[in-house]
Amino acid sequence: MDIKGVSAIVTGAASGIGAAVARQLAAQGATVVVADVQDEKGTALAEEIGGVFCHVDVTDTEQIKAAVEVAKERGELRALVNSAGVGWAARTTGREGTYEAAHDLDLYKKVIDINLVGTFDAIRLAATAMGHNQADENGERGAIVNLASVAAFDGQIGQAAYASSKGGIVGLTLPVARDLSAIGVRVNTVAPGLIDTPIYGQGEKAEEFKTHLGQSVLFPKRLGQPDELASMVVECVTNSYMNASVIRVDGGIRMPPK
Template structure:
């Protein structure tokens, strides 16, 4: 896909991996639409790139919220060609805590609701619009990129909910790609390791160093721009479909 003047929707696009993706798409000549709950950061991004970036305050797990933002995007930018799902939460909690009390079911359900159901919610509504696009010479109408995590495979202590939500994202990659193949819409998933996002920059070296020690090569956290660059590469390589790609420096997470 030639990204020039295409429209890329990025959930969680006001910060972290999502923001890095927005910046990479803009650099390739695309227009970007940011869905995020951080209204201040999202509005600032749209003001920085007038005519190139739209912002909507969106709860990805809420059908009406997403539908309104999708419909308005199509009205203002004419269509949707790319979706990158980066919105998510990372709450931790053991199945039984140190007092042998069970994890509240509501906490588990919220993580699934945002990370898994939210991703599917946006993907299904974006796909509905992508299916209306004129196909290119290779029959392509759109690209969906979901974000899982290495926790889908190497979940640590206290990550039952998070790992389940991200494992679900991995699990729906192939069937969704099969569902949408007839429309020329490709579906891939990125499973990032630990990236140097603002959240990680705020923690101490005492916490960071053991995590970096688990990375094989290069011996550092990922740069968010590397995630954004992979999103662009997935869009540009029309033969890459139904795949989950670990982007993690070879990390294999230990139990804790």
């Protein structure tokens, strides 16, 4: 699918993997709507790549709709990348053995609401807009790529909420792709492994920690780079025969329990 001259939305685009995806889509000629809650970083990135920033909290349906409308004003919306997400570590039960010490249920719900429900809300709204596009020579009107995680398959101790949310994204890939085949919209999911993003912090100790983590990767023994992950996302957007697939980009890692 040719994305030159069309518009694309990337949620969670102000930093990390989302920012790398936004830059690569823009490099191929798309006008990117940088959708994020980080106003300053998002605005700076949009200016850098010739896109537009929209403040989007993916738990707010109206804000997602607004981003879709902004995208439509700048060309046919033909690509959506769902990169927004959060993750907190908490064990299912507490050491104290009390009900109060068990995993905070509101925290669990919040992770699901942002990572899973937010992803599906963006899909259903963006796909509705894509359905009005003129079909290309392949009958294609758009492409959607979701970001899951290897935690969907190898969830570690303390990752009940995060792994549940990412497993849900994996699980919706095929049925949503089947739904949207009727309007010529493809759906794929990319599951990153250990990617070098700001989540690990900065400084000497952070670099030592990342080097240590990299030793658990099969090969190459390092953390992945955001651009390496973003290139697979862009391939899923542009390759018209990529559909209904979940792809691990992880250097072959299989996460241990902790």
